[in-house]
Every structure is written in C-alpha cells, then in structure tokens.
Amino acid sequence: MATKVVSPAVLVPLQEALACAYWYKDDLRAFLRSATGQPELIAQLDWGGGSYKRAIVRQLVTTLAENQHRYFDTLIALILATVEIDPASLKRLDDGLTKYETATAALNVLRGLVEPYRAMRSEAEAAAQRRRIDHERAKKEQAxxxxxxxxxxxxxxxxxxxxxxxxxxxxxxxxxxxxxxxxxxxxxxxxxxxxxxxxxxxxxxxxxxxxxxxxxxxxxxxxxxxxxxxxxxxxxxxxxxxxxxxxxxxxxxxxxxxxxxxxxxxxxxxxxxxxxxxxxxxxxxxxxxxxxxxxxxxxxxxxxxxx
The missing domain is CATH 3.40.1350.10 (Trna Endonuclease; Chain: A, domain 1)
Incomplete structure (x- = not known):
C-alpha cells in the first residue's frame, strides 16, 4: 500500500492563505496552535519582532511537509482548518476591504485543492477538529x-x-x-x-x-x-x-x-x-x-x- 503524502502543489497555496487570512501575528499564532494541536512546535517558530508572517508560515509548512512520516495528520488538519477560516475581521482594518478580498482569493485557491485531503480524513474527524477549535475559541472568549x-x-x-x-x-x-x-x-x-x-x-x-x-x-x-x-x-x-x-x-x-x-x-x-x-x-x-x-x-x- 502506497504511503499517503500531501502533494507539493498544495503547499504554496496553503502558505499564501495563512499569510493573508490573519493580519496580526498573535492571531496567526493562536490559530496555528489550535489547528495543529502542536503548541510546542508552534512555539519553536521565529515569532520575533522582526520576523514576517510569510517566513513564519513557510517555516512551519516546510517542517510539516519534510517530516510527513511524523506530521502527516497535523498537515492534513492544518489544510482543512485553514479552508474554514472566515477572514471577515480583516474588514475592520485600514484598507480592510482590499485585505479581505486578497485573503478570500487565496483561501478559494486552496479550497479548490482540498477534496483529496478531505477523503484522506473522515468527515467525523474533520467535524471533531472544527468543534475543538470552536470550543477553545469560545472558551477563551467567554473567560x-x-x-x-x-x-x-x-x-x-x-x-x-x-x-x-x-x-x-x-x-x-x-x-x-x-x-x-x-x-x-x-x-x-x-x-x-x-x-x-x-x-x-x-x-x-x-x-x-x-x-x-x-x-x-x-x-x-x-x-x-x-x-x-x-x-x-x-x-x-x-x-x-x-x-x-x-x-x-x-x-x-x-x-x-x-x-x-x-x-x-x-x-x-x-x-x-x-x-x-x-x-x-x-x-x-x-x-x-x-x-x-x-x-x-x-x-x-x-x-x-x-x-
């Protein structure tokens, strides 16, 4: 049986979608922690004041892709969680409509590539992942x-x-x-x-x-x-x-x-x-x-x- 891997063709659209969907690094970091379930891995990324979102995202996706024997499920989870992002909060920023449209376009490109990965993971797993993300977000907001x-x-x-x-x-x-x-x-x-x-x-x-x-x-x-x-x-x-x-x-x-x-x-x-x-x-x-x-x-x- 062939080993399941994520195609390299989806990695660049994934990076672009993540870089565009969140304007602030703190929001991106919170999403990555929740979507991957790997807080230790996310903490190891270069979040320093001079780092750029695209570099951070590229570092993460490269690590996951080059170590799919260990992080295959994590990479799939990140892809499927990313396509569920609603970037509407970007509209509140300066030039927000342009930022929102750019993020939506990047997310739509990724959405056109995810069906094979949905099949790799059952809908029940995907739903559980979404519920966990929503629950953690809601719990934090309630607190x-x-x-x-x-x-x-x-x-x-x-x-x-x-x-x-x-x-x-x-x-x-x-x-x-x-x-x-x-x-x-x-x-x-x-x-x-x-x-x-x-x-x-x-x-x-x-x-x-x-x-x-x-x-x-x-x-x-x-x-x-x-x-x-x-x-x-x-x-x-x-x-x-x-x-x-x-x-x-x-x-x-x-x-x-x-x-x-x-x-x-x-x-x-x-x-x-x-x-x-x-x-x-x-x-x-x-x-x-x-x-x-x-x-x-x-x-x-x-x-x-x-x-």
Whole structure:
C-alpha cells in the first residue's frame, strides 16, 4: 500500500492563505496552535519582532511537509482548518476591504485543492477538529468576557472612592487587565499619589505607562514630562499615557507637534469601552499605534474606531 503524502502543489497555496487570512501575528499564532494541536512546535517558530508572517508560515509548512512520516495528520488538519477560516475581521482594518478580498482569493485557491485531503480524513474527524477549535475559541472568549465584566463593575465602583483608595484600585485593575490579555507587564504597576507608573511589552515594542486619575484634565506639562522619560529610554520605546478624565486640547496638539512621536494617549472612556466588551484592549493598542504611525495623531479614541 502506497504511503499517503500531501502533494507539493498544495503547499504554496496553503502558505499564501495563512499569510493573508490573519493580519496580526498573535492571531496567526493562536490559530496555528489550535489547528495543529502542536503548541510546542508552534512555539519553536521565529515569532520575533522582526520576523514576517510569510517566513513564519513557510517555516512551519516546510517542517510539516519534510517530516510527513511524523506530521502527516497535523498537515492534513492544518489544510482543512485553514479552508474554514472566515477572514471577515480583516474588514475592520485600514484598507480592510482590499485585505479581505486578497485573503478570500487565496483561501478559494486552496479550497479548490482540498477534496483529496478531505477523503484522506473522515468527515467525523474533520467535524471533531472544527468543534475543538470552536470550543477553545469560545472558551477563551467567554473567560475574557467574564474577566472584563468583573473589571467593569470594579471600575464603575471606583468613581465614588476617595482619591488614594481609587488610585490603589486602578493599580490593581490595570495589573489584572494586562494579565487577562497576556500582555507582559514588567512587574506590578506602582502608585504615587494619584499617578501610576509601569512598563509593559506589546507586539514587540516596549512601553512605559503613566496613568492619572485627577479632576483636572492632563496638561501640556504632564505630557512633556512623561515624553522626556520615554526619550531617555531606547529608541524603540513608546509611552502610553492614560488620563481618566482626559487631556487639555492644547496639550494634545502641542505634544503631537515637532520631533518623533513617542506617546500614545488614552482616556477613561477608552478604558470604559474595553471593560464594557465593545473593543478588545489589544486591538485598541494596535489601532492607536497604527494610526499614530500613519497620521502623527497621538490620540485615537475607541469611540472613533467603533463609529
């Protein structure tokens, strides 16, 4: 009996579909873990900040294809899970319709090649794989929704607290929020009066965090002092300034003028929409960074993203 193998003709379309269907590497990594059932193998891929999705996908598919005696079932599972991807979430990105159409075209090419591989694996196995992926995704989403709902309740209660107690409560909330989203915070955030300082790494970039909850709007001086802190770090460091009650309009304008932009601004209502489940925290950070890189504007409100 001949050994079953995946034809080389399907490997390039598989790589193209995977590279196009997910815009962010974190989303691609989560899908590959679930679709292959090989988290250790996925962890060995080069996910470094300078790596490209196509290189990562090529590395994985080449490993699976060259070791089919070991990974044949894994490769089949990846092919069949990939053709089930719905890339509709790409529409929310900048130039999203073009990205969606490109991904759909790549997926359709792969779909035209998968029938022999469906026959290699029973429909029951394929259905079980889809159920497992859907179950893991749903479980993760439910846990995230539950955690953020609890944090939302705490955030609303903070508004009636005294400043010092409110500051400590906000410190705990931010620590928990970063943990829930698997964002690497550099130790717990620390409070000084009504100001919270911390640091975290997200999408390959190091950030300093400054958070203020005071009655007054944050001023040009507040932003300038924090920007100076950030500029004293390495060049790839940015600052995220959270001002619960917002910023003076002139402070936003002046901080966004002249020199390299080193700050991203976020307000209490942004945090409210995250905790209310209207937008994911990691998506909000990505969109703020992308908008600032493209336009130079350091404040993109969550409400404007959702509009």
């Amino acid at each position: 995230l929704a539950r955690e953020t709902a609890e944090l939302h309740t705490k955030f609303l209660a903070m508004h009636s607290q005294e400043p010092q107690a409110r500051g400590y409560a906000l410190e705990g909330l931010l620590n928990r929020l970063f943990t829930v989203y698997d964002i690497n915070a550099k130790g717990p955030f620390r409070i000084q009066g009504e100001q919270i300082d911390g640091a975290f790494t997200f999408a390959g970039t190091d950030y300093l965090l400054e958070a203020k909850w005071q009655k007054e709007l944050s001023t040009t001086a507040d932003l300038s002092i924090f920007a100076d802190k950030v500029r004293r770090k390495l060049d790839n460091t940015l600052g995220l300034f959270l001002s619960i009650n917002g910023f003076q309009p002139n402070a936003i304008k002046l901080s966004g003028e002249g020199g390299r932009r080193v700050l991203l601004l976020t307000e209490g209502y942004d945090l409210q929409l995250v905790l209310d489940g209207r937008i994911r925290f990691d998506e909000l950070l990505r969109r703020k960074r992308e908008h600032a890189a493209r336009t130079g504007e350091i404040l993109l409100r969550a409400a404007d993203i959702l509009a």
